[in-house]
Amino acid sequence: MTPETVITLVQNGLFVLIIVAAPPLLVSLLVGLLVSILQAATQINEMTLTFIPKLVAMFLVMILAGPWMLSTLMDYITRLFQSIPLVIG
Template sequence: MPVETVIELVTDAVQVALLISAPMLLTALIVGILISLFQSVTQIQEMTLTFIPKILATFLALILTLPWMIQTLMDYFNRLFFAIPAILR
C-alpha cells in the first residue's frame, strides 16, 4: 500500500472525527465562555456552576446533531468500504 494512500486515509479519518465532534465541542466552549462571563459579572466563583450547564448543553447538542453525525459516519464508511478494491491494488 503506497504511503500516499495511507496518508489520505488517515487525513480523511481525522477530518471526519473533527467534523463529528465539532458541534459538541463548540457548544461546550460557548456555554463555558457565557458561564465565565456570568461568574465574572456577578462575582460568583462556584466551580460546580460551570459543569451542569456545560453537560446539559453538550447533551442537547448531541441529541440534536446525532442523526447528522450518524449519516456522516455512514457516508465515510461507505466511501471507505467501496474504496477497498482500489486501495488493495
C-alpha cells in the same frame, strides 16, 4: 498500498473527525464562556457551576446534531469499506 494512499486515508479520517467533533466542542466552549462571564459579573466562584449547563447543552447538541453526526460517520465508513478493493489491488 502506497504511502500516498495511507496519507489520504488518514487525512480523510481526521477531516471527518474534526467535522463530527466540532458542534459539541463549540457548544461546550460557548456555554463555558457564557457561564464564566456570568460568574465574573456576579463574583460567584463556584467551580462546579459550569458542569450542569455544559451537560445540558451537550445533551441538546447530541439530540439535535446526532443524526447528522451519525450519517456523516456512516458515509465515511461506507466509502472506506468500498475503497478496500481499490487500495488492495
